[in-house]
Structure formats: structure tokens, C-alpha cells
Amino acid sequence: MRILHIDFETSSKAKIQDTGTYRYCSDPTTEVICVGWAFDDEPVQVSERLPNEIRRHIREGGLVYAHNAAMEEQVLYHIYGIEDVNMRCTSAVASYHALPASLEAVAEHLNLSVQKDKEGAKVLRKHFKTPPDEIPASDAQVIKAYCKQDVEVEREIHKQLGELPARELEIWKLDQAMNRRGIAVDTKLATIIIDKVETAKALLNDEITLATGGAVEKPTQAKRIITWLAEQGIETDNLQAGTVQALLEEIDDELVQQVLLCRQNGAGVATGKYKKALAMAGVDERVRGNLKYHGATTGRWAGSGLQIQNLPRGSVSDTDALADLFLAGKDVDEIAGDVFKAAKSAVRPMMRAGEGQKLIVVDYASIEARVLAWLAGEDKLVEEFRTGSDIYCSFASEVFGEVVTKADKKKRMVGKVGILGLGYGMGANKFQATLKDWADLDVSLDFAQKVVDRYRNAYSGIKNYWYELDCGAVNALLGESADDSDWYMEKGALCYTLRSGRTIRYQNARLIEGKYGQPAVKYQRPLGKNMVWADTYGGKICENVVQACARDIMADALVMLDAAGYTLVATVHDEVIIEHDAATADSHLLMVESIMRKNNSWSDGLPLGVEGFTSFRYKK
Structure with a gap:
């Protein structure tokens, strides 16, 4: 069967950095400027229309490759009405190989004969909001050439890196399904909180401006506050939370205390999560595209979009009651202390189950400590x-x-x-x-x-495990690995085979002299669009291996839960979030916990513990 490589260039009044891919593609102002494509090794073609040959290939279940494939999939769905595309993603494959996810960065790292067209990218950026029929002909030709080159680069990446292993492909497909499904958000709650926080911030701004005689206009102006404090005879080099609290306990001056309290209440208070939720929410009030497959080199998921992997820890325990108070327009100070603390605590309950549904949330208990003990033979x-x-x-x-x-x-x-x-x-x-x-x-x-x-x-076995991993890595780099070693070299990458059979990689690995004169490992890892150098050692390698195994435990659970018919919404660290019919969710909690305790053949003997709950709103 032939392989289709495809890329779309689009314009829209929506800003993809704010809305995310899914909301952007569904926006009524989003239009296709051009499509670039190639079958197998045939020449790349570019057109303003989607050819019937592509439609037929997709309809017949043909493979479709793209870089950051969710974009192409969503364009095909929202603009052309094409569903059930048999997608593959070269960005996901790059991440699996511990390379940067961006097309430009991967091409540069692999030193491909064809690279991303940077000048064409500049022209395209000029027309992100320009309707296609209003783009000057000369610029349109540059954009088409840019699109053509993107397809050529993506195809070369595919030739160099190949496919995801079968098991990882299954997991990536689950990841994409969760991203398409998204999680429901309470847009009314988000709107109310934004309004209340902004009102309270304006009052704090007025208060600190008056208290300092205009020297400080906002609680977030740390340098100005430090200067003002110095003028009051109080020296400090930072205004971190602990420092401010210590100063409040030490200083009796009422004016200084007032300014410090303004800082304490107003610093770092942001409505970013709420504004992001509103920007990303579709007409069905669901936020999509929250997960990044293989976001860490260990294989663990990273956050995207709403960044649900990085939520603030609030001080309010009963967050359901807090959300109800906000929605009812009632005072939240009694339960939270002030509106700022309340807003910090309400981010999680802003996310909720859809209509008639309930969330089943189950977390692996002490998963890393368990995996470590098991791997180390303790x-x-x-x-x-x-x-x-x-x-x-x-x-x-x-x-x-x-x-x-x-x-x-x-x-x-x-x-x-x-x-x-x-x-x-x-x-x-x-x-x-x-x-x-x-x-x-x-x-x-x-x-x-x-x-x-x-x-x-x-736990001497754990200490010995650090040394075992360190020696294995060094020996592989020296070309002295034992025949049964889990370490090996492949195309300049130091590779380790996990118990699950998956491989983690340390790109461009080499030996350097360590802190105490012993051989140590230096390698490159992705950081944004760049590859940066890092040193590692037995304990750090141990952390990588343990976290990678914990990730595979989670991936196994997701596959089993999906096979059992559960609707997966997201995974957050060691936690699974499922959306289920509200009438039966409570009775299914035990079943979900039972599935998650099951070992795969590779993890036999590892004692898994889980803790879960059901709720209409997300919480910790």
C-alpha cells in the first residue's frame, strides 16, 4: 500500500498559540492556503485544492504521514469533512527517539540533505490572518514552495527514523484519541473567577500605590517594592513567599506590613489557566489537545495546551463547595481566605465531567518507590x-x-x-x-x-543498582558490553532496553572524566527546539529507568482500560482520568482499580497499589 505524505498551510483570525490545534481548526475563519503532498518517493505536488486521489487514498484506509499529525487530521475533518484517517506522525517518532519534536530541529539534528525553508516561514507568518484569496500572488508562490519543502523534510525524517514499534503505535493512537476527546471545562466558572480576580487585583493596585506614594503601582513589581523597603530601612534581596512571610513576622510597622500583605496576596496571582481554557474550549465546552506523547525522554506524557500536568496546588480542600460559592456569587473568603487563594484552588474543579457523566480518577500509589524496589531486587x-x-x-x-x-x-x-x-x-x-x-x-x-x-x-540493593546501571552505560560506550547486557549503541545513541521491551535513548553519548576522576556519561537531550548537553550518573540513570517503567505501567493500564470500554480523558502524572455514565460510575470505580492493579507479563511480581474516587469535578 502506498504512503501519503501531507502538509497543509492555513490562515485564520484565530491564533493557534492561544486556541491550540483543535479549536483553531474548528474556527469558522480557518482556511487552507495550500496543500502539499507526495505518494511514496514521487515528486511533491502543491495545490490550492484537495485532489480526489488523496480523498480516495484516505477512504481506502491508506497510511497518511505528517509532522504533528493532529493538525493535518483536524484540517481534513473540519475543512474537508474527512474522518477516520489512518494517521502516522513523524514528530511522535522523533520524540520516541529522544529528539526534538519540531520539524526544523529534527531536520537539523539528523543533518538531512533538505532543511526547513526559513525564509518561506517568514512570508507565511506575514499571512497567518490573511484570507487565502487576499494573499499577493508572489507571496502565495513562496508559501507553496515552503509547503512543498515541508513535505520533503517530513518524508526524509520518516526514511531516517522509520516507524514507532507496534506497541508504541497503539499507545500513540490512544494519546490522540484522548486529545481529540478532551476534557469538559466550566466556562461560566472560569469567566466569574477571571472577573473577580481582576477586580480584586485593581483594588490591590490602588492600595499599594497609595501606601507607597506611587513608588509601587502593582504587587508584582518586585524590584520597586525591594527599593521602597530599603528606603524604609528594610534590606532584602528577594520577595519570595517564604521571605515575605518572614518579614511579616519580624516587622511591626503597619505601613510596611500593608505593602507586604499586598505583595503576598497579589504576587503571582494569574488567571492564565482560566483564560487559556476559554480560548481553547470548543462549542461543546471541551478543551482538546492537553497531552504530548513521549514528552519526556523517559516516555512520560508532558502537558500541552491547558497544561493539566502542571496545575497549582491550592489550599482549599473542599473544591466542589468552592466552585459552588463562585457560581452562586457568594463570598469565598471564609473558605479560602481571599479571592486569590480561592482562584488558585479552583483551577482543578473548573475541569469537570460532561453532561450526564462523572469522572473516575485513579492514581498509582507510590509507583516510583515500588518500581525502584522491584527493579533493584529489594x-x-x-x-x-x-x-x-x-x-x-x-x-x-x-x-x-x-x-x-x-x-x-x-x-x-x-x-x-x-x-x-x-x-x-x-x-x-x-x-x-x-x-x-x-x-x-x-x-x-x-x-x-x-x-x-x-x-x-x-536498601543496599538500590545503591548497588545505581552502580550496575552506571557500569553498564560506561561499558557500552567503551564497546565492552556483556552479551546479555541491556545496554547497546545504535547510530551514536546509548540505548537501554527496559523490562517492557521499550528502549530509552541518550543521544550523541560519550565518555568524559567524572567529578571524582571516574568515566562518566555525557549526552544530548531535547529542550524545546534545541538539543542540549547533560551529564548523567548511576542515580540519575536509575531515576530515568524507574520513571520509564512507571510510564509503561501507565501505558499498559490505558490499553487495558480502553479495551474494557472505558472512555479515557487524560493521564496526569501517575493518574488516569475516565469519563463515565454518572449513574454507574461509582460501581465501576472498583473495576477500574482492579484493571489498573493487573500486571503485564513483563511486570510480574511488581506490587501495584491504586487509590481512586469519582467526582463531577476534577480534584486532587
Whole structure:
């Protein structure tokens, strides 16, 4: 069967950076300037019309390749009414190979004979909002040449990188289905919150302007506030949350306290998530395109669009009640403290189930700690996870030399941060800071070192696993890998085969002299459109492998849940979000949890724990 390579150039009054691909393509002002295409190795053609040959190829189930394929798929659907396209995406393949996702960056990294037309891109940018029939003929020809070259570049990337493995293709298709489906958002709630926050911000601006005699006009003007504080005899080099709180506790001056409170309440307060939701929401009030397949080199999903992987942690526990107060026009200060804290807490409940539906949300419990223990052969720790023992109390008991229970909250917290933080080679200085950051616990450096030592002694298999991974990587780069090693070299990339059979890659890997004179690994990783150099070591490689395995556990669960007929909406970190008929959602929660606890053949023996709930609105 022939392969079709395709690319569209479009214009619209909608701004794709604001709306995202799905809302952009559905916008009534979005039009096609031209389409470029080629079958197999045939010459690339460009036209203002979509040829019947392409329609026939799609109708017959032919393969269609594009870079960032969701764009082409959505153009075909919304502008030409063509559904069920058998799409493939070279951007997804590039991400799978730990390369940048952008066409230009991949082409440059692969040193292709044909590169993206940068001058043509400039001309196209001039006409992002110009109706096609109003684009000057000379510019239209440049845009067509640009489109033709994009198809040539995409085709060369496909030839160089090939296909996704069959299992990954299945997972990518699920990713695309979740992106097409999207998640419902409460646009009324978002609009109300934007209005209330903007009103409150205006009052704060007036208050701080009056208090400082015009020296500061907004709570976000940190440099001006620092200068004003210096004039009051108060020296500080930053206005981070902790610094402001400490100053409030130390200083009695009422005027200074007023300014600091303005800063505390107004700094960092943004309505960006709400405005983004409104910009991206379709006519059905669903936001689509929230996930990026293989967004991290470990294979984990990254956020896109509304960035649901990066939501603020609010201070309000009953977020459903908070949303109801906003919608009813009632005061939120009693439940949240002020409107700013309330807005921060209301981002999650802005996302909700569709009409007549309910969300089923299930999270893998301590998945990385479980995977680490299993991979490292720490059988005692694995068994504790399997039997449901309190691992945090168990390790805290090791640290303090006494039985620690859940009632000993501070001591248990030391155990928790230790289990969750020390598995990748963290040292005493970092552990001391992490205890402060995660749990607001102040401990001495000596005590932090004691906890680190206890961890490495108690779980020596994990420490040995760091060295095993480090030695395997170094030996592969030296060409001295054992026949049964999971490490190997391929086209300049250092590769590691996971238990699942998937490969993670360290591009352009090489050996350098490490901190203590030992051989160390240096490699390139994608960062936006660039490839940047990074160093790695046993503990960091261990983190990559563990997170990659945890991702494959999640991917397995998504495949099983989809096969069982559940409607997948998104995955957020170690969490699955499903939309289900409200009348039966509660009874299906246990079934979803049961499916997610199932091991695939490669993960046999790994004790999986899950925790879930149902809700009409999303929450933590």
C-alpha cells in the first residue's frame, strides 16, 4: 500500500498559540492556503485544492504521514469533512527517539540533505490572518514552495527514523484519541473567577500605590517594592513567599506590613489557566489537545495546551463547595481566605465531567518507590509494599531506632521523604533542603547525613543498582558490553532496553572524566527546539529507568482500560482520568482499580497499589 505524505498551510483570525490545534481548526475563519503532498518517493505536488486521489487514498484506509499529525487530521475533518484517517506522525517518532519534536530541529539534528525553508516561514507568518484569496500572488508562490519543502523534510525524517514499534503505535493512537476527546471545562466558572480576580487585583493596585506614594503601582513589581523597603530601612534581596512571610513576622510597622500583605496576596496571582481554557474550549465546552506523547525522554506524557500536568496546588480542600460559592456569587473568603487563594484552588474543579457523566480518577500509589524496589531486587521492601505495610513508618523506625507509628507525624514524614527522595542518589545537603521544601522540617546536616546513610544501608540493593546501571552505560560506550547486557549503541545513541521491551535513548553519548576522576556519561537531550548537553550518573540513570517503567505501567493500564470500554480523558502524572455514565460510575470505580492493579507479563511480581474516587469535578 502506498504512503501519503501531507502538509497543509492555513490562515485564520484565530491564533493557534492561544486556541491550540483543535479549536483553531474548528474556527469558522480557518482556511487552507495550500496543500502539499507526495505518494511514496514521487515528486511533491502543491495545490490550492484537495485532489480526489488523496480523498480516495484516505477512504481506502491508506497510511497518511505528517509532522504533528493532529493538525493535518483536524484540517481534513473540519475543512474537508474527512474522518477516520489512518494517521502516522513523524514528530511522535522523533520524540520516541529522544529528539526534538519540531520539524526544523529534527531536520537539523539528523543533518538531512533538505532543511526547513526559513525564509518561506517568514512570508507565511506575514499571512497567518490573511484570507487565502487576499494573499499577493508572489507571496502565495513562496508559501507553496515552503509547503512543498515541508513535505520533503517530513518524508526524509520518516526514511531516517522509520516507524514507532507496534506497541508504541497503539499507545500513540490512544494519546490522540484522548486529545481529540478532551476534557469538559466550566466556562461560566472560569469567566466569574477571571472577573473577580481582576477586580480584586485593581483594588490591590490602588492600595499599594497609595501606601507607597506611587513608588509601587502593582504587587508584582518586585524590584520597586525591594527599593521602597530599603528606603524604609528594610534590606532584602528577594520577595519570595517564604521571605515575605518572614518579614511579616519580624516587622511591626503597619505601613510596611500593608505593602507586604499586598505583595503576598497579589504576587503571582494569574488567571492564565482560566483564560487559556476559554480560548481553547470548543462549542461543546471541551478543551482538546492537553497531552504530548513521549514528552519526556523517559516516555512520560508532558502537558500541552491547558497544561493539566502542571496545575497549582491550592489550599482549599473542599473544591466542589468552592466552585459552588463562585457560581452562586457568594463570598469565598471564609473558605479560602481571599479571592486569590480561592482562584488558585479552583483551577482543578473548573475541569469537570460532561453532561450526564462523572469522572473516575485513579492514581498509582507510590509507583516510583515500588518500581525502584522491584527493579533493584529489594525483596523485603517489595513484600512490605505487597502486604500494605506503612513503608514510611518502617524506614523512620530504622532512622530513629524505635517503633514509629502514624501518630508520630514528624518522624513519619522523615521516613516518607526518605523513601520518596533518596532512591536516586540524593546526598545529605539536598535531603536537608528537601525536608524543608516538602515538609517544612528543619534538620541539621549531620542528621540528614545519618538518614542518607541509613537508607543506603537498609536498601543496599538500590545503591548497588545505581552502580550496575552506571557500569553498564560506561561499558557500552567503551564497546565492552556483556552479551546479555541491556545496554547497546545504535547510530551514536546509548540505548537501554527496559523490562517492557521499550528502549530509552541518550543521544550523541560519550565518555568524559567524572567529578571524582571516574568515566562518566555525557549526552544530548531535547529542550524545546534545541538539543542540549547533560551529564548523567548511576542515580540519575536509575531515576530515568524507574520513571520509564512507571510510564509503561501507565501505558499498559490505558490499553487495558480502553479495551474494557472505558472512555479515557487524560493521564496526569501517575493518574488516569475516565469519563463515565454518572449513574454507574461509582460501581465501576472498583473495576477500574482492579484493571489498573493487573500486571503485564513483563511486570510480574511488581506490587501495584491504586487509590481512586469519582467526582463531577476534577480534584486532587
